[in-house]
Amino acid sequence: MKTNDVIIQFTAKIVFFIIFFFSIHIFMAGHYTPGGGFVGGLLTSSAIVLLVLAYDLNTVRTVLPINYIHLIATGLLLALGTAAFPMFIGKPFFTHFFDYFTLPLIGKTSLHTAMLFDAGVYLVVVGVTMTIIQRIGEDD
Amino acid sequence: MSLNNFLLLPIIIPFFFGMLLIFGQRKLVYQRSFALIGIGLALLSAISLLFKVKTDGIQLVTFGNWPVPFGITMVADMVSTLLVTTTLLIAFFVIWYGFGSINKERERFFYYPGVMFIVTGVNGAFTTGDIFNLFVFFEVLLMSSYLLIVLGGEKEQLKGSIKYILINVISSALFVITVAFLYSVVGTLNMADIASKIAAIHQPGIITVIAVLFLMVFGLKAAIFPLYFWLPTSYHAAPIPVLTLFGALLTKVGIYSIMRTYTLFFVHDLGFTHQLLMVLAIFTIIAGCIGALAYFDVKQIIIYNIVIAVGVILFGVAQMNETALKGAMFYLVHDMLIKAALFMLIGMIITITGTSDLRKMGGLLKKYPVLGWSYLIAAFGLAGIPPLSGFIGKLLIAKGGFEAGNMWSSVFILASSLLVLLSVIRIFVYAFWGQEQPTHTQQTMDKKTYRTLFIPTIFVVFISIVYGVGAEWITPFMDDAAKLLSDPSIYIDAVLKGE
Numbered sequence: 001m002k003t004n005d006v007i008i009q010f011t012a013k014i015v016f017f018i019i020f021f022f023s024i025h026i027f028m029a030g031h032y033t034p035g036g037g038f039v040g041g042l043l044t045s046s047a048i049v050l051l052v053l054a055y056d057l058n059t060v061r062t063v064l065p066i067n068y069i070h071l072i073a074t075g076l077l078l079a080l081g082t083a084a085f086p087m088f089i090g091k092p093f094f095t096h097f098f099d100y101f102t103l104p105l106i107g108k109t110s111l112h113t114a115m116l117f118d119a120g121v122y123l124v125v126v127g128v129t130m131t132i133i134q135r136i137g138e139d140d
Numbered sequence: 141m142s143l144n145n146f147l148l149l150p151i152i153i154p155f156f157f158g159m160l161l162i163f164g165q166r167k168l169v170y171q172r173s174f175a176l177i178g179i180g181l182a183l184l185s186a187i188s189l190l191f192k193v194k195t196d197g198i199q200l201v202t203f204g205n206w207p208v209p210f211g212i213t214m215v216a217d218m219v220s221t222l223l224v225t226t227t228l229l230i231a232f233f234v235i236w237y238g239f240g241s242i243n244k245e246r247e248r249f250f251y252y253p254g255v256m257f258i259v260t261g262v263n264g265a266f267t268t269g270d271i272f273n274l275f276v277f278f279e280v281l282l283m284s285s286y287l288l289i290v291l292g293g294e295k296e297q298l299k300g301s302i303k304y305i306l307i308n309v310i311s312s313a314l315f316v317i318t319v320a321f322l323y324s325v326v327g328t329l330n331m332a333d334i335a336s337k338i339a340a341i342h343q344p345g346i347i348t349v350i351a352v353l354f355l356m357v358f359g360l361k362a363a364i365f366p367l368y369f370w371l372p373t374s375y376h377a378a379p380i381p382v383l384t385l386f387g388a389l390l391t392k393v394g395i396y397s398i399m400r401t402y403t404l405f406f407v408h409d410l411g412f413t414h415q416l417l418m419v420l421a422i423f424t425i426i427a428g429c430i431g432a433l434a435y436f437d438v439k440q441i442i443i444y445n446i447v448i449a450v451g452v453i454l455f456g457v458a459q460m461n462e463t464a465l466k467g468a469m470f471y472l473v474h475d476m477l478i479k480a481a482l483f484m485l486i487g488m489i490i491t492i493t494g495t496s497d498l499r500k501m502g503g504l505l506k507k508y509p510v511l512g513w514s515y516l517i518a519a520f521g522l523a524g525i526p527p528l529s530g531f532i533g534k535l536l537i538a539k540g541g542f543e544a545g546n547m548w549s550s551v552f553i554l555a556s557s558l559l560v561l562l563s564v565i566r567i568f569v570y571a572f573w574g575q576e577q578p579t580h581t582q583q584t585m586d587k588k589t590y591r592t593l594f595i596p597t598i599f600v601v602f603i604s605i606v607y608g609v610g611a612e613w614i615t616p617f618m619d620d621a622a623k624l625l626s627d628p629s630i631y632i633d634a635v636l637k638g639e
Contacts, residue, residue: 073162
């Protein structure tokens with residue numbers, strides 16, 4: 001018998017965006033409130049896993065054509081780059097910088113290089129989680 | 141001062157190249173050349189760091205511009221720099237050796253990133269000045285070693301890796317628990333700060349308990365007497381280049397950690413902690429000798445020789461005087477080089493004969509004379525025949541033992557060399573002398589593979605000879621290392637006061 005998953009597929013489409021935006025919120029808020037790259041990355045991958053559950057691996061791969069192993073390497077490079085950048089201007093490894101900027105729409109905001117490092121963590125977490133799930137899911 | 145990121149290069153460069161190698165997974169030329177270039181660059185920076193430490197003293201950098209006990213400090217002193225340089229030297233030749241030995245399927249599946257990350261972890265563990273950071277670097281090297289031991293997915297590898305992972309997960313958990321105990325007593329994680337706090341409270345009983353716990357944790361990694369049981373089966377499963385990396389580097393990180401903690405932290409109750417270490421070291425040697433003589437399997441013989449060397453080095457550490465510590469440093473670097481050389485040599489023997497069983501080999505000397513004689517030199521080096529590399533270290537260790545008043549155990553260390561020699565000379569007698577066996581007369585290794593395997597091997601053997609013959613040049617470096625190990629205040633002052 002052919003099953004009909006119209007409801008779960010329809011709900012997944014909406015819920016995916018809710019989870020995804022929440023994960024971005026958690027990621028951005030990490031400096032002042034609980035959150036950060038690690039939970040943010042896990043939440044993002046859980047949103048993708050929801051899509052995998054509602055559809056299947058191949059559909060999700062055509063929608064999000066990402067090589068997750070390269071994503072891991074990119075995240076690592078971003079994190080190492082952020083940490084190593086101060087070396088070139090004569091500061092110790094891992095020195096961070098921050099300043100206040102006035103951005104359009106948001107107004108006065110503090111921007112911190114720790115966020116770039118966190119973005120690296122975020123990419124690595126998404127990459128690792130999705131690689132694990134994809135590889136085990138494909139295995140027959 | 142202390143604006144000195146230079147000492148991080150031997151850690152960062154392999155890490156960076158490991159990341160680059162994740163891309164272009166299937167392009168063999170790219171993988172091979174970038175792996176060699178990365179390790180080569182790191183090696184150059186390590187060598188120049190070695191000379192910088194020699195002239196300018198201890199180098200350190202605290203991450204993120206934080207004041208000293210609050211940030212993670214990386215410390216390059218003579219001990220760690222010597223070990224970092226040796227690690228990169230060995231890694232360079234092992235990667236080269238791997239071109240002819242690791243099969244292409246493995247090379248295409250993240251073998252090189254695995255090697256790069258393992259080198260990152262080992263170098264980081266040698267250089268860090270923070271006990272929890274040491275744990276993190278241990279995990280970095282262990283994760284990569286899990287990949288390397290299981291890569292290929294043969295039945296024996298799966299069996300060996302399950303045991304290996306299980307043991308290491310348990311010992312890592314114990315490591316975290318021990319660090320938690322230590323943190324709850326002294327309230328700091330910076331090694332120099334821990335050492336000064338322990339000195340201030342005169343090492344009460346609980347610190348001695350923590351010392352024994354640390355001995356258990358690092359003993360599991362370094363394979364000391366009652367905790368070495370996992371090593372022979374796990375290491376036996378790995379392919380030869382991986383086995384070379386493991387045998388030359390991984391247990392040595394455990395030894396280094398015991399060395400560091402027992403010469404820096406726990407130096408106020410020598411009668412208990414160092415006595416225990418000495419007794420365990422002697423039992424380790426006995427257990428290793430029994431294993432090395434019992435087997436007819438070439439891999440197992442050399443693997444048990446790792447266990448023996450662990451015992452010898454730790455015996456030197458347990459004496460806690462400058463002579464024995466100098467001997468221990470000499471022997472540690474020697475052992476890394478010679479184990480790499482021996483594993484590479486027996487790897488060639490196994491490839492030529494197609495078996496690792498000694499009783500099925502014979503008569504290799506006729507066809508491969510250079511291989512045979514370089515094996516004999518390496519074997520003599522391992523046993524410590526005078527002009528070669530194992531001699532000076534063991535001599536100083538025994539001398540330090542006599543100075544500390546441990547007559548009989550030092551005599552025992554010297555006597556154990558005979559058993560070591562017997563165990564490795566057995567390989568020479570069985571494999572190189574005697575009748576040529578029919579099993580390996582048909583298949584001769586093609587010239588090109590033979591050359592890719594042989595050239596890096598002969599380099600490592602040659603370096604070990606230079607290390608033995610040129611001990612005079614190396615002595616100043618070892619003197620600095622021994623001074624540092626025997627007097628913890630040098631390290632503490634350098635880190636805490638920036639002297």
